[in-house]
Amino acid sequence: MHKKVEEIKERALAACAKADTLQDLTHARVRFLGKKGELTALLRSMGQLPAEERPKFGRLVNEVRDRLEERWQQKETELFEAEEQRRLLEERIDITLPGRQVARGSFHPLTQVINQAKEIFMGMGYQVVEGPEIEEDYYNFEALNIPPDHPARDMQDTFFITEELLLRSQTSPVQIHVMEKQQPPIRIIAPGKVYRADSADVTHSPMFHQIEGLVVDEGITFADLKGTLQLFAERMFGPETKTRFRPSYFPFTEPSAEVDVSCIMCRGKGCRVCQDTGWLEVLGSGLVDPRVLKKVGYDPEKVSGFAFGMGVERIAMLKYGIHDIRLLFENDIRFLSQFSN
Ligand SMILES: [Zn+2]
Incomplete structure (x- = not known):
């Protein structure tokens, strides 16, 4: 049996030396040193020996096992290092190759206008708020001084969902939501999408964007409105921009004015x-x-305010010289990339 141990040892060492991958080495290990391996089997058959020889034989097998384990470890380290070396050589990076260009995205021109308006008004102490796009008739019309039979309802073709629910046709209802929740002083802008039953053409789109503004405080006058919008126009369109206020009519403001800016083209x-x-x-x-202020529980004798609203598409078209509103919604990258900054 001692001879058998020697013989297994020799074969095991030979197999170890022959292995040239980690996988081969593991296979050989299982064959000789595993639970069902040859050396383990030999140890199990020790019972056949006379009792006095068993300790000596056990020691011998264990010595051989230790010797083999040690050899295996050495070989494993060698193979591991060799494989790593090979991988490093294969994966060598050519640092002289030119880099790959990563295309950078940019903001949509409408987003650029909205962001610029936000910046301008936040600089004047305004808060930016948002409201729901599905709105109740009350907020879109009635609270804004437009009762059911009011002719102003004809000014806007509204998408009704039910008799009471609609897609908001303006951002003005956000004013009412804000005033219901807060007491003056109020200084907000509300940018967002609005919807009207218009068919699309060069200047119309059934979905477009507005920015609403509202200020309510003690002693607010028309002069505050003029000063604010003059400053806005200068920042949005350039420092030489002039403004002109023309009398107009809106149901929820009195007096009302359309605001023109001096033509930015000519x-x-x-x-x-x-x-x-x-x-x-x-x-x-x-x-x-004052009727709008009263409806939300403010005292028009104590506070006053101004409101304004602008179309984002209109401003973007003027600023960037775009002649067809539909271009803004076709998402043609060739068109949009002209406005990347
Ligand atoms: Zn002009």
Whole structure:
């Protein structure tokens, strides 16, 4: 049996030396040293020996096992290092290759205008708020001084969902939500999507964006409105921009005014874009009608306010010289990438 041990040892060492991958080495290990391996089997058959020889034989087998284990470990380290070396050589990186260009995205022109307006008004202490796009008739019309039979409802073709629910046709209902929750002083802008049953053409889209503004405090006058919008126009369209206020009508403001800016194309000299008037209409505005203030529980004797609203598409088209509103919604990358900054 001692001879058998020697013989297994020799074969095991030979197998170990022959293995040239980690996988081969593991296989050989299982064959000789595993639970069902040859050496283990030999140890189990020790019972056949006379009792006095068993300890000596046990020691011998264990010595051989230790010797083999040691050899295996050495070989494993060698193979592991060799494989790592090979991988490093294969994966060598050529640092002289030119880099791959990663295309950078950019903001949509409408987002750029909204972000710029936010920045301008936040600089004047305004908060940016949002409201729901599915709105109740009350918020979209009635609370804004537009009762069911009011002719102003004809000014807007509204998408009704039920008799009481609709897709908001303006961002003005956000004013009411804010005033219901907060007491003056209020200074907010509310950018967002609005919907009207218009078919799409060069200047119309059934979905577009507005930015609503509202200020309510003690002693707010028309002069505050003019100063605010003049500053906005200068920051949005350039420092030489002039503004002009024309009397107008909106149900929820009194008095009301349309606001024009001097044409940014011809600087007021007259061109095709401004139809030779030198002015471009960009905003609707006015002092908040006392009836609207009363409806949300404010005292119109104590506080007053102004409101304004602008179309984001209109401003973007003027600023970037875009002639067809539909281009803004076709998402053609070739078109949009012209406005990346
Ligand atoms: Zn012009």
